Amino acid sequence: MALTVPEHIPRSATPGERLVFETLKRHLPDDYIVYYEPEIQGRRPDLVIIGPDLGLVVLEVKDYTKSTLYQINQDDWVLRASGSGEMVTVKNPYKQARDNVRLIANQLKKDKNLIVQEGQYQGNLKFAYGFGTVFTRMKQEDFVKLGLYQVIAPEFVLCRDEVDTDDEGFSEEILQEKIHGMFTVWSRRRYMLTHEDIQAIRFHLFPEVRISAEYKEPVYYQDQLLLSMHNIKTMDLHQENMARQVGDRHRLIRGVAGSGKTLVLASRAKILAKEHPDWRILVLCYGIPLSRSLKQLIERKFEEPEDLFDLIDQASSEGPRRCPVEVYNFHEWLRHSFRMKEEDLPNLLDKIARKEAIVPKYDAILIDEGQDFEPEWLRLLSACLNPDTQSLLLVEDRAQAIFKRRVSLAQETGLDFRGRSRILTINYRNTAQIVRFAWEFYQRHSQLQTKVQAGSVDGVEIIPPQATKRRGPEPVIRRCQGFAQEMGFVTEEIRKLSREKRVPLHDIAILYRVKNTHQASYIDMIRRQLDRQGIAFDWITESPESKRRFVRQDDQVKVSTIDSAKGLDFRAVFLVNIENMPFPLVDVEEREVSLFYIGMTRALDDLYLTYSGESKFTKYLDEVAARRAESAKDAAGKRMG
Known part of the structure; x- marks a missing residue:
């Protein structure tokens, strides 16, 4: 079964498009991708x-x-409209398809990595x-009789009996063979x-699927300037489907840590703004740090030209587009x-209920890390x-919930999410080793382990990661032996990561649970050790102002509380001073379990867990x-034996 984008064909599709879409989905190989009406350079071919x-x-x-057919030739077809009988002139469908594929080919030929570099087809x-x-x-x-x-030559035509699986003449082999023959230049190899x-x-x-790429110096080829791109990263097809087919009206996406929820949300924001x-x-x-990272991500999506080749042709570029999306953290x-603080919210909600307050209206609202939004916040946003x-x-x-939801989503928002939820279960962020390690910890310590399911919309359910x-x-x-020794180990490993793995400093984070206690100022020791070793760092959570100044790509090690690292990720993460978890001054241990799980799943490739004291979590790590x-x-003994 082929992968399709969108996953399901929209209701606006014609009966014929629906028939062909489903046939291709069922009868093309599993590693094929079928796009329905993708927008490419202002055009929408039916299927790619x-x-x-x-x-x-x-x-x-x-x-x-x-x-329907009244008069046809190589260029134009005159059609008789059903019902009115009015005559309409359209382009020959063969030429429509040809012009669309030429547009696509000319676009792709500007990337030197996609063209033949030498020989007959250079x-x-x-x-x-x-x-x-x-x-x-x-x-x-019918084609023969008419x-x-x-x-249109037979090799460029598929008829009803070749695409309708209920027709006795249908054959999967012939369908695939004909699609493989739709080329004006055919090569056996x-x-x-x-x-x-x-x-x-x-x-x-498809600009919406872009994540990142390395842009190297453009090159000249046959007097044409070409892009030279490497390490291209795009959303996977499931994420792309989610962004494109979230659907209209209210929707809920539940996903495991690292499943690309934020990426889907950012892409969805751009799609909505474009449409x-x-x-x-x-x-x-x-x-606050996540809001800054989100804002930078969404702005990058709008600043990047639809046609990447404008990057090397500044004369034809219209310059960066203004980002029309408002991005904030809730407070x-x-x-x-509203020029107000959270404690004034109940009074505002009462006024809204009595229709005595005027509130700003938004055509679309997108909420990331929604598990941490209070019911009153969601009621305000619904208004x-x-x-x-x-x-x-x-x-x-x-x-990853730090604050547990007390009532249902329907009560909080006034909207019924049943039948309108989707689930992302695959963790793309972390390595398999980190995913397994973090999930085993969560299952061992969470009181919600009996609620693990792919479950319902309301209630408390946890999605197990794949x-x-x-x-x-x-x-x-x-x-x-002590926190000073911890930081000595941390700084030495940071140097190794930078020297041996070429990990940039902005892709390394040190996360802590508490800044200080009556016994020690942990943050002062972190800063002193980094300063002593000449390692540049940004203490993100020093103050509200430092959070607002946060820039993800600044070449500095990021130092943050675990709470403020939510939604962010780094190639290497150091979780330090773990004996302060679960923090004794916190009444609800479940919050500490979630925080530790959050901290571990910030790491893409390398995770380091350091401690020098005793706690429930360190005992588990000792085990x-x-x-x-x-x-x-045992393994060494077997090798010796």
Whole structure:
């Protein structure tokens, strides 16, 4: 079964498009991608198929009947409109498909990594691209009787009996064979698209899926300036589907840590702004650092030109687009929009209930880390939502909940999310080792372990994460004699990461639970040790002002509380002074379990856990370290034997 984007064809599709979409989905190979009406350079081809052994094929789908056709030739077709009988002139569908695939090919030829560098086909795309037409209400015999094959050659046509699985003449083998033959230039030795090639094609054609890439110096080729790009990263197809097909009106996305929830939300914000340029769109989250990171991510998406090749042709570029999306953390938005603090909220809600207050209206509201939003916050936001659009997207992970929800979403928002929720279960952020380690800790310590399910919309359910195949080292557990020794170990490992793995400082974080106690000022020791070793750092959580100044790409090690690191990630994370967890002054231990889980899942590749005292969590880590040592001893004994 092929992967499709969107996952399900929208209701606006014609019956013929729906038929072809479902047939391709069921009868093309699993590693093929089928796009329905993607917007590419201002055009919307009906279907675009990408397959490793296929290349790229564009299809135009028409529901014309024999009585619809009045006059046809190589260029234009005159159609008789059903009902009115009015004559309409349209472009030959063959030429429509051809023009669309040429537009796509010309776009992709500007990337030097996608073209043939030498030989007979120098300058052409290194993979095949073709096009064809599908006539869903005419059979092959109709084409023969009407002489239509004289206008469009048979190899570029699929008829009803070739795409309708209920027709006795349908054959999966013939369908695939015909799609493989829709090329004006055919080669017996067809180039196989690699995963990197497909990433690059999606990166160029669909701006919403872009995450990052390395832009190297552009190169000249046959007097043409070409992009040179490496390490391209795009959303995976499940995330892309989620962003494109969240659907209209209110929606809920539940996802595990590292599943790309924030990325889906940011992409969704851009899609909404693009489709509805007159909408007022609000994005909110709980923490200040995450709000700054979100704002920078969304602004980057708007500053980046739709056509990446404008990056090397400044003369044709219109410059960065203004980001029309408002991004705040909740308390900042409350001050900005109402000039009030949270304690005044009940009074405002009473006034809204009595229709005595005027509130700002938003056509779309998107909430990240929604599990930490209080019921009163959600009720206020519901009052600010345009009742005609009801476009509220709530993104959350209950395993990362710092504050437990007391009532149901329906009560909090006035909206029923049943049938409107989606789940992201795959952790793309962390290595399999980190995912397994963090989840085993959570299952051991969380009181909610009996609530683990893929479950209902309301209630408290935790989604178990599925790891990707990305692997790395096991999390490092280090018991030390004191905090000074901890920081000596941390700074030495930071130097190794920078020297041996080339990890930039901005991709390293030191996370702590408490700043100081009556016994010691941990943050002062962290700062002194980093200063002593000449390691640049940014203490994000020094003050509200330092949180607002936070810039993700500044080349400094980030020092933060675990709370404020929510929604962020780093290649390497050091969780220090773990004996202060669970913190004895906190009544609800479940919050501490969630915090520790959050801290561990901030690490993409390398996780370090250090401590020098005793607590419930350090005892657990001691047990894990002892089991590791025993396993290593047994393995060594077997090798010696």
